[in-house]
Amino acid sequence: MSHHPSEPRIPYGRQQIDEADVAAVVEVLKSEFLTQGPAGPAFEARVADYTGAACAVAVNSATSALHIACLSLGVGPGDWVWTSPITFVASANCALYCGAKVDFVDIDPKTCNLSVAHLAEKLNRADKAGRLPKVVIPVHLGGQPCEMEEIARLAQRYGIKIVEDGSHAVGARYKGEAVGNCRYSDIAVFSFHPVKIVTTAEGGMALTNDEALAECMALLRSHGVTRNPAQMRAQPHGPWYYEQVALGFNYRMTELQAALGLSQMGRVEEFVERRRVIARRYDEAFADLPLARPVQRSDVLSSWHLYIIRVTECASFSRSDAFTALSEAGLGVNLHYIPVHLQPYYRDLGFQPGDFPNAETYYEEAISIPLHPGMADEDQARVIDAVRGIAAL
Numbered sequence: 001m002s003h004h005p006s007e008p009r010i011p012y013g014r015q016q017i018d019e020a021d022v023a024a025v026v027e028v029l030k031s032e033f034l035t036q037g038p039a040g041p042a043f044e045a046r047v048a049d050y051t052g053a054a055c056a057v058a059v060n061s062a063t064s065a066l067h068i069a070c071l072s073l074g075v076g077p078g079d080w081v082w083t084s085p086i087t088f089v090a091s092a093n094c095a096l097y098c099g100a101k102v103d104f105v106d107i108d109p110k111t112c113n114l115s116v117a118h119l120a121e122k123l124n125r126a127d128k129a130g131r132l133p134k135v136v137i138p139v140h141l142g143g144q145p146c147e148m149e150e151i152a153r154l155a156q157r158y159g160i161k162i163v164e165d166g167s168h169a170v171g172a173r174y175k176g177e178a179v180g181n182c183r184y185s186d187i188a189v190f191s192f193h194p195v196k197i198v199t200t201a202e203g204g205m206a207l208t209n210d211e212a213l214a215e216c217m218a219l220l221r222s223h224g225v226t227r228n229p230a231q232m233r234a235q236p237h238g239p240w241y242y243e244q245v246a247l248g249f250n251y252r253m254t255e256l257q258a259a260l261g262l263s264q265m266g267r268v269e270e271f272v273e274r275r276r277v278i279a280r281r282y283d284e285a286f287a288d289l290p291l292a293r294p295v296q297r298s299d300v301l302s303s304w305h306l307y308i309i310r311v312t313e314c315a316s317f318s319r320s321d322a323f324t325a326l327s328e329a330g331l332g333v334n335l336h337y338i339p340v341h342l343q344p345y346y347r348d349l350g351f352q353p354g355d356f357p358n359a360e361t362y363y364e365e366a367i368s369i370p371l372h373p374g375m376a377d378e379d380q381a382r383v384i385d386a387v388r389g390i391a392a393l
């Protein structure tokens, strides 16, 4: 089942850009504002409306959104931030940017999201040791929402803040409501990288129902500089007057990106529905194979950013052999993720193999296979054939 060179590789994810998206960006290019114009606020309003969150702050990446989310919640030196080890490194790095320390909560081997049981137990121990985290960052892996109601209950009990890393979860639903509405969190973050659900090329957003947090994040997005007299220390010296009142950054999203995002939001439901159809077809096609398929909780609807199969001990072939065979068959397979605590940078901070056993077992088993809304049925048939082929290895 070697890859025939005439067949293009099927990427694990990719953007879907239509003529309306192109026109929206071109219109901005011909307009007065390339940055800090009307498209940014319009995109923010659109995503706030879609999710039901009161406030939205668009930025140049989800990484930036995670950083200013942590800062606005007061994360600094001496604080702890906890997240899942099975995530992109940005979910943990945001705490280090603030001078805080990072720890991880092992995953639930079924959903592969941060385990609520482990979280409860670890909070109990940290409470006794006087080392409670200031912020916990649950990550909705592959677009399946974490058990947010239970997480919110623990957060309330221990007085900690919650930032949802919803980078994968634009369009996902939890207990009938849109992820991003922040019913069970202080802040939720989205990514608009091209492989994610909707894209702005690079881009991200922080959503919240707390106006003060939104104001703080908007300030940090743009150098900590304000022209709003209510945020100033002095009386304005004149109409030119601005003040820097915090140490912020340039994390702004351009108008081109915001216009693209606004246009893409018109198709978010279509994208997610197509992803769900593809995922259901994989579920059916692989039902008889000795592979673990993604386990979905009954109270969620995933946005299906990723379809992760797992080659468990019951298979007669190894994950590595399967990965190589799928790659040779022309599939853009990938691995989401190498446990963050095993990265050399984190090893240098003191983490070791064995620290989070469920995450490490998951890492030995996982393969992300292609899933994106632009995949034709023939592409999916090729993926299915290749995956069924590895079962014969």
Ligand SMILES: *Cc1c(COP(=O)(O)O)cnc(C)c1O
Pocket: 060, 061, 062, 063, 064, 087, 088, 090, 091, 139, 165, 167, 168, 190, 191, 192, 193, 202, 203, 204
């Ligand atoms: C993609 C991703 C990020 C970072 O998003 P950027 O927009 O590329 O900065 C953070 N967390 C998770 C879980 C991601 O998948």
